[in-house]
Amino acid sequence: MKPTPSTTNLPEWLSNPTTSPSRPSKVNFWQRNQRHLRGLLNHLAQPTPIVTDQRWHITPQIKLIRLLALVILIALINNVVLLWGLALLLGSQLLWLPPQQLRQFMSHWLVSIGIAAIFVLPSYWLAGPATLGFFIFKTSLMLANAQYYRFTTSVQDLLTGLKALHCPDIFIMTLAIALTYLRMLGQHLLLTMEALELRTVAPTKHPYRLIGALFGNLYLKSYTYALELYAAMEARGFNGHYSRGIASSNHWRDYLALSPALVAWMLFIFWGR
Amino acid sequence: MLLLKLVNICYDYPNTCGLDQLSLDIHAGEFVCLMGPNGSGKSTLLRILSGLASPTTGDYQFDGQAITATYLADAQRRQQLHQRIGMVFQNTDVQLFNTSVAEEIAFGPRQLGLASAVIEQRVTDCLELTDCQDLRDRIPYQLSGGEKKRVALASVLALNPEVLLLDEPLNGLTIAAQQQMLTLLQRLQASGKTIIMASHNYQQVQAVAERFIIFNSTHQIDADLARADLNQQPDRQAQLMTL
Numbered sequence: 001m002k003p004t005p006s007t008t009n010l011p012e013w014l015s016n017p018t019t020s021p022s023r024p025s026k027v028n029f030w031q032r033n034q035r036h037l038r039g040l041l042n043h044l045a046q047p048t049p050i051v052t053d054q055r056w057h058i059t060p061q062i063k064l065i066r067l068l069a070l071v072i073l074i075a076l077i078n079n080v081v082l083l084w085g086l087a088l089l090l091g092s093q094l095l096w097l098p099p100q101q102l103r104q105f106m107s108h109w110l111v112s113i114g115i116a117a118i119f120v121l122p123s124y125w126l127a128g129p130a131t132l133g134f135f136i137f138k139t140s141l142m143l144a145n146a147q148y149y150r151f152t153t154s155v156q157d158l159l160t161g162l163k164a165l166h167c168p169d170i171f172i173m174t175l176a177i178a179l180t181y182l183r184m185l186g187q188h189l190l191l192t193m194e195a196l197e198l199r200t201v202a203p204t205k206h207p208y209r210l211i212g213a214l215f216g217n218l219y220l221k222s223y224t225y226a227l228e229l230y231a232a233m234e235a236r237g238f239n240g241h242y243s244r245g246i247a248s249s250n251h252w253r254d255y256l257a258l259s260p261a262l263v264a265w266m267l268f269i270f271w272g273r
Numbered sequence: 274m275l276l277l278k279l280v281n282i283c284y285d286y287p288n289t290c291g292l293d294q295l296s297l298d299i300h301a302g303e304f305v306c307l308m309g310p311n312g313s314g315k316s317t318l319l320r321i322l323s324g325l326a327s328p329t330t331g332d333y334q335f336d337g338q339a340i341t342a343t344y345l346a347d348a349q350r351r352q353q354l355h356q357r358i359g360m361v362f363q364n365t366d367v368q369l370f371n372t373s374v375a376e377e378i379a380f381g382p383r384q385l386g387l388a389s390a391v392i393e394q395r396v397t398d399c400l401e402l403t404d405c406q407d408l409r410d411r412i413p414y415q416l417s418g419g420e421k422k423r424v425a426l427a428s429v430l431a432l433n434p435e436v437l438l439l440d441e442p443l444n445g446l447t448i449a450a451q452q453q454m455l456t457l458l459q460r461l462q463a464s465g466k467t468i469i470m471a472s473h474n475y476q477q478v479q480a481v482a483e484r485f486i487i488f489n490s491t492h493q494i495d496a497d498l499a500r501a502d503l504n505q506q507p508d509r510q511a512q513l514m515t516l
Contacts, residue, residue, distance in 0.1 A: 010402070010460055010461070010464050011394075011395075011398040011402075013391075013394070013395065013398070013433060014398070014430065014433055014461070014464060015464040015465065017433070017435070018356075018385065018432070018433040035346070035348075188366075188367060191362065191364065191367035192367040192368075192370060194325050194367075195362055195367050195368040195370075196370065197325070197351070197355065198323060198325070198355050198358075198359070198360050199355070199359075199380060199381045199384075199428065199429070199432065200352060200355065200384065201352050201353075201355050201356040201381060201384055201385060201432060202352060202384040202385055202386065210370075213370045213371060213372070214370055217369075217370045217414065220414055221366070221414075
């Protein structure tokens with residue numbers, strides 16, 4: 001393609017370097033934290049790598065049942081020995097994770113324990129240190145199981161598992177859209193902040209006005225996107241029912257994978273008798 | 274004058290490689306076109322050049338200054354770099370966040386502390402250069418894709434950067450608007466600006482770009498050719514036509 005011939009000259013200011021009258025003096029709160037926020041959004045925008053063992057494939061519904069069985073059991077148990085046994089069970093599963101994923105698992109798990117501890121800490125004044133330690137142990141074990149599920153199960157598997165367990169269609173669809181959509185909005189906000197940074201060539205006098213503009217823009221975008229998404233779904237024949245392929249029938253491996261949780265439940269039920 | 278220098282740049286995304294052992298020299302006033310298949314690393318390179326991302330390994334120098342993660346951690350230095358390097362994103366939706374097109378263009382010059390009359394002059398000039406006069410009071414959010422591209426370019430031009438990075442700037446534009454933008458880019462280059470543009474449409478850019486850096490699907494530079502050299506390689510041209 002040949003460009004059209006030039007008809008006018010460029011303005012003079014565009015041909016000479018711009019000398020800025022005001023130089024940056026002090027970095028404000030918004031600018032200091034903008035980079036951290038960008039880092040956080042960037043981190044969230046990257047999906048967690050999923051570890052799947054092709055030779056030892058377990059159907060999604062069994063994975064979900066195992067998670068629920070273990071988490072509910074940990075919540076109900078007061079027997080320290082049984083809890084310790086469940087911790088060892090999880091530890092043996094973690095041994096199969098690749099080193100990089102194991103490192104990521106540990107860092108995510110420790111962060112989630114830290115956040116959970118903030119909510120559990122008041123029990124120190126209500127019931128003393130022994131109860132606090134016990135609660136933190138139980139909470140960290142539940143979080144570890146949830147993190148392990150997250151590291152070994154894709155979103156698609158989670159949705160397939162929910163469908164196989166006969167969860168309401170509307171719930172699965174809402175979850176599917178929300179998971180995709182939140183990541184997309186995060187990505188949009190991240191790119192907007194990068195674009196803003198590229199044009200932030202001096203300390204902003206009214207940073208909070210900018211924050212308002214950013215989030216206002218994000219709201220408008222999300223509203224438009226929601227309308228477009230629904231129109232696209234209707235155009236493809238959406239009638240309120242969310243259809244999804246159900247995994248194939250269960251294999252002996254599935255029952256074997258579920259058996260430790262079932263044994264733990266049996267022990268929980270019959271231990272005291 | 275050597276303006277941008279990249280030595281053995283690698284950039285890794287989680288689980289994937291973005292750029293692999295890339296070395297490149299770009300001189301002031303060049304019009305460079307980055308070409309290659311989707312996902313070959315063109316946008317990643319532009320992000321590194323703009324200072325939005327730091328390479329995993331390798332050195333990047335702008336005007337003799339090493340641009341490292343430590344350098345970019347300093348807000349003032351980062352702002353100085355952004356004043357000299359402007360970028361138009363592939364998705365210009367994310368680049369427009371003000372309440373009117375005029376405000377959008379005035380955003381950068383206003384931060385520089387320029388006088389109101391100077392800002393107004395820049396806004397008018399940029400609107401005229403990008404043929405957006407009739408969009409002046411429109412809300413950027415409501416513009417069409419092509420209009421947003423032009424407004425995004427105008428808003429970057431208003432800062433008068435030395436280097437213009439453009440990620441697929443011609444996508445979504447009409448043929449007439451494409452020709453107009455290419456003409457503007459040529460005029461900017463003639464005035465001394467360095468233009469680095471990513472594209473996968475050889476037909477659009479063959480007449481304007483002076484140098485073609487061609488990426489392959491393994492995130493490496495496959496060829497770095499001047500326009501005259503590329504014109505003598507019909508096989509390579511045919512390959513670029515199919516990108």
